[in-house]
Amino acid sequence: MNLGTDYANLFKQAQQARIYAYCPYSKFAVGAALLCADGTVFTGCNIENAAYSPSNCAERTALFKAISEGKREFLAIAVAGGRLDGDANAPCWPCGVCRQVLREFNNGGLVVVTGDGAGGLTTKSLGELLPENFSADDLR
Numbered sequence: 085m086n087l088g089t090d091y092a093n094l095f096k097q098a099q100q101a102r103i104y105a106y107c108p109y110s111k112f113a114v115g116a117a118l119l120c121a122d123g124t125v126f127t128g129c130n131i132e133n134a135a136y137s138p139s140n141c142a143e144r145t146a147l148f149k150a151i152s153e154g155k156r157e158f159l160a161i162a163v164a165g166g167r168l169d170g171d172a173n174a175p176c177w178p179c180g181v182c183r184q185v186l187r188e189f190n191n192g193g194l195v196v197v198t199g200d201g202a203g204g205l206t207t208k209s210l211g212e213l214l215p216e217n218f219s220a221d222d223l224r
Contacts, residue, residue, distance in 0.1 A: 091207065094119055094125065095117070095198070102164050108132060111168040112168065113172070114130040117146065118143075119159045120157060120158055120159070122155075126146045128146030128147070141179060144181070144185055161194060161196055163176050163197070175200060175206060183217075184214065184217070184218070188220075195209060
């Protein structure tokens, strides 16, 4: 863990961000907490839209907030999700679109943290979640 990373605290921040989710259609609330290399944490929640495709996931909300504030280096992202009327302790991994967007700013070493369904945490690298990925290197 870098910078004394406390994944449990990062996951708690994701659970807190989940409170602000706007999900009247799916009723599936997700929160994310993104840890920058300088120790700053940006949070985000999912934001749905009646037309569905303009919706935005919690992970991308947190990442876009960080990018808009000049951050480009990230160490970890915690994701907490579940039914709006339930808790957020079961695993909730980033969707494929979020994995690809996260890959744009990380070579695969980003740590992804989520609940394991038993009250503990599970971590995987972005490289494990998105093997054989497409990146800027493929455009050269």
